[in-house]
Amino acid sequence: xxxxxDKFSAVMDERQALTGAATDPTNVVVDKMVSATEGVIAGRxxxxxxxxxxxxxxxxxxxxxxxxxxxxxxxxxxxxxxxANGNYHSHKALERELAEFYDxxxxxxxxxxxxxxxGILTALLQPGDCVLLDAxxxxxxxxxxxxxxxxxxxxxxxxxxxLEARLRRLGDRATRTLIVVEGLYSIIGDCAPLQKFAEIxxxxxxxxxxxxxxxxxxxxxxxxxxxxxxxxxEEADFIVGTFSKxxxxxGGFCVSQHEILSLMRYTSRPFIFTASACPSVIATTRxxxxxxxxxxxxxxxxxxxxxxxxxxxxxxxxxxxxxxSPVVGVRCADQEQAINxxxxxxxxxxxxxxxxxxxxxxxSSLLRCSMSAAHTSAQVDAIIAAFEAVLVTN
Amino acid sequence: xxxxxxGIEKVLISILRDFLESDHVLSGETNLVSDLNLxxxxxxxxxxxxxxxxxxxxDLESLSNIHTLSELAEAVxxxx
Numbered sequence: 001x002x003x004x005x006d007k008f009s010a011v012m013d014e015r016q017a018l019t020g021a022a023t024d025p026t027n028v029v030v031d032k033m034v035s036a037t038e039g040v041i042a043g044r045x046x047x048x049x050x051x052x053x054x055x056x057x058x059x060x061x062x063x064x065x066x067x068x069x070x071x072x073x074x075x076x077x078x079x080x081x082x083x084a085n086g087n088y089h090s091h092k093a094l095e096r097e098l099a100e101f102y103d104x105x106x107x108x109x110x111x112x113x114x115x116x117x118x119g120i121l122t123a124l125l126q127p128g129d130c131v132l133l134d135a136x137x138x139x140x141x142x143x144x145x146x147x148x149x150x151x152x153x154x155x156x157x158x159x160x161x162x163l164e165a166r167l168r169r170l171g172d173r174a175t176r177t178l179i180v181v182e183g184l185y186s187i188i189g190d191c192a193p194l195q196k197f198a199e200i201x202x203x204x205x206x207x208x209x210x211x212x213x214x215x216x217x218x219x220x221x222x223x224x225x226x227x228x229x230x231x232x233x234e235e236a237d238f239i240v241g242t243f244s245k246x247x248x249x250x251g252g253f254c255v256s257q258h259e260i261l262s263l264m265r266y267t268s269r270p271f272i273f274t275a276s277a278c279p280s281v282i283a284t285t286r287x288x289x290x291x292x293x294x295x296x297x298x299x300x301x302x303x304x305x306x307x308x309x310x311x312x313x314x315x316x317x318x319x320x321x322x323x324x325s326p327v328v329g330v331r332c333a334d335q336e337q338a339i340n341x342x343x344x345x346x347x348x349x350x351x352x353x354x355x356x357x358x359x360x361x362x363x364s365s366l367l368r369c370s371m372s373a374a375h376t377s378a379q380v381d382a383i384i385a386a387f388e389a390v391l392v393t394n
Numbered sequence: 395x396x397x398x399x400x401g402i403e404k405v406l407i408s409i410l411r412d413f414l415e416s417d418h419v420l421s422g423e424t425n426l427v428s429d430l431n432l433x434x435x436x437x438x439x440x441x442x443x444x445x446x447x448x449x450x451x452x453d454l455e456s457l458s459n460i461h462t463l464s465e466l467a468e469a470v471x472x473x474x
Contacts, residue, residue, distance in 0.1 A: 130453075135438060151453040156442055169451040363435040 017339070025342055025354040035059060036248075036374040041351060049369045049383050050353035052186075054326050055217050055291075055298045056374025057248035063287040070283035078276045082109075083265070086276030094286050098253055101289065102224055102233060106261040108254045111277045113213055113242030114140040115270045116252025118147060120209070120238055121180075123268035124260075125150040130177040132166055132206075134158065134192070136361040141180050141211060150178075157185075157361065160196040167204045174204040178237075181208075183215030183226030187361050187368055189320075189327030191219075194226055198235040209238040217246030217292050218326055223299055243281075247288040251277045302326055302373040305380055309371055312384035316392050326371040329355065330387065331364050338365035341390045350386040402448075402467040409447060410463070413440050422464030441466075450474055 015024075023042060030048075032040040036056040037048050057063055070090065078086035091109055099107040110116035121144030125131065129150040133142065136157040145152050153170075156162035167174050179201050181192050194210065201208045212225035220228025225241070227233045237258060243251040254261060265271060277285075292298070303326075310324045319331040332338035335356045342354040345367065353368035360366055369383065400422075407420045413436055418429070426432050432440070444466070445451055450473035460466050 135442070146454075151455065153451045153453055154438060154442065162442070162446070165446060165449070166451050169445075169449065357433055357435070361435075363433050 017335075023343065023346060025339070028346075028351065033058075037372050037376075037379060039351070041346065044347075044349055046346070046349050046351050047375075047379050047382055048351050049371075049375075050351055051372065052214070052245040052370050053248060053372045053374070054214075054246045054302055054370065055248070055288075056372040057246070057288045057291060057298075060248070060288065060291055062291060063248065063284045066287035067280040067284040070279040074279035074283075076280070077278045080275060081272055082276045083272045088276070088279055088282070090279055090282045090286065091276060094282055094289075095253075097286060097289060098255055101222075101293065102239065102255045104233070104239075104255045104257055106256045106259065108261055108264065108271070109277070109282075110252040110254075110271060111274050112250060113240075113244055113252035114143075115274055116240050116242070116254055117141050117211065118144040119268040119270035120240060120254045120264065121145055121178075122148045122270060123264040124148070124209075124238070125178060128176065130170055130173050132163055132170075132177055132179045134181045136185055136187075137180055137182060138186065138211060138213070141182075145180065158190065158192055160193055160200060163197060164200050164204075167200060167206060174206050177204075177206040179206055179208045181210055183210055183212040184218065184325055184327065185361070186214045186327055187355055187366060188322075188329045189325040190322050191215075191226055191325065194230045194232050194236075198232045202235065207237040208235065209240065210236050211240045213240070213242040214245060214327060216241045218299065218302065223292050223296070243285045243288075246292060247285050249281050249285045249288065251281060251285060298373040302371060305371045305373065305375045305377075308377065308380045309369060309383060312380070313369075313387060316384070316388050318387065318391060328369045328371070329366040330369070330391070331366050332391075333365075335365040338367060342367055344390040345386050348386040348389060350383050399464070399467045399471050402470050403463055405447065406444060406463050406467055406470070409443050410440060412443075420463065422462060422467065424463050425461050426463070426466075427461070444470065448474060 030039040030041055036053050036058050039046055039048055080086035095107040095109050110119050117140040125148035127149035131145045131150050131152045133152055133154050134157055135154045153166050155166050170177055184191055215225035217223045219226045227236050227239055238254055238256045240254045243249045306326045307324055310328055313320050321329050345352055355366040355368050357363050403422050426437055448470050452469055460469055
């Protein structure tokens with residue numbers, strides 16, 4: 001006789017494989033944050049090399065002060081949805097500022113990045129519509145597409161020919177099709193050929209949604225992301241992003257050239273039935289957005305660090321992604337080596353992200369690093385040295 | 395099973411060989427996951443190759459109900 005809980009036996013086996021050693025890679029506890037790039041884990045000072053804190057703004061004084069001011073003046077939470085009592089002046093101000101930042105007419109703020117993808121996709125799509133989804137797209141994109149009831153077709157990762165072949169096969173349905181991709185992919189650190197995707201969508205009359213969660217603040221002269229760097233901001237129908245990476249807080253957003261976005265406030269269930277973001281979170285996000293716009297040197301420093309890490313790891317002969325980016329995924333021979341190396345890196349005072357199947361994009365096992373503008377050159381050297389000790393001179 | 399589906403099965407087996415490390419005995423009743431121990435990523439890559447070969451598109455919801463090669467062959471036949 002089967003029971004409701006039987007499905008968890010496979011999960012228990014997976015957990016057992018991960019938790020054989022002292023620290024569970026999926027449940028690391030940071031006992032104390034020292035700075036944007038350093039914490040204390042298991043009593044040890046640890047360089048944080050897997051945080052997505054790309055611009056290092058989590059301790060930025062102006063952001064902290066803005067959050068404290070909002071806490072004191074607007075309270076700890078909104079206790080309601082944007083559609084009800086949780087729609088403060090600051091939420092609307094952030095939406096205006098995001099629209100102005102992208103030079104697009106419409107913006108919508110969500111309580112999480114995951115919620116932004118769910119909210120937009122479920123509002124935009126319905127049964128009978130089609131989605132062409134990059135094979136490596138984030139779980140939130142897949143979940144949103146699946147929840148919508150639209151027909152989902154996957155195409156080869158970052159492959160315009162694979163995309164076009166499927167769009168062509170859809171025939172008349174192409175004009176009811178949403179192409180869903182990311183800008184910078186968060187595991188390997190590779191970028192999408194957005195110009196080619198935009199050209200294809202234009203030719204077939206389809207629509208394009210780009211998740212720039214890991215690209216915001218990193219690419220483009222103004223930090224608007226890969227859409228800016230590749231010159232397709234106005235061709236993207238929907239740009240989705242998060243506040244929980246470069247902007248150092250939590251939350252998500254969508255900006256668009258289409259008036260239709262403003263109607264989604266009435267139809268997007270993940271938007272309507274979620275409490276709005278805390279005022280302090282909105283305040284730190286607004287402050288961080290301003291810092292990101294004003295201090296372009298942060299982006300310069302981030303890229304300097306990214307080049308240093310990428311060159312260092314490549315110099316060790318390690319298998320990294322195809323291009324330099326603030327995300328560097330180091331491929332391991334197998335899951336066992338990855339888990340072992342992850343533990344040894346942590347013991348050496350370097351925290352990375354362990355990525356193993358099914359979370360990895362191509363079934364491989366990786367150690368993922370993300371650089372921050374706040375990393376010092378000495379910290380980057382220490383990360384490289386730790387990789388050398390663990391994976392090279394092993 | 396139609397003659398057409400049988401022919402499709404043969405093509406599927408040929409494509410599938412490239413995804414397998416060892417010589418499995420393959421037939422229409424072969425279960426892609428439980429018999430071949432293919433990871434979900436590998437199954438998806440296999441299906442993409444199948445789609446390109448037959449110039450068709452199979453949506454993920456339909457795929458979720460496909461377990462064996464003969465079921466996939468029938469889905470291919472219906473999509474053509």
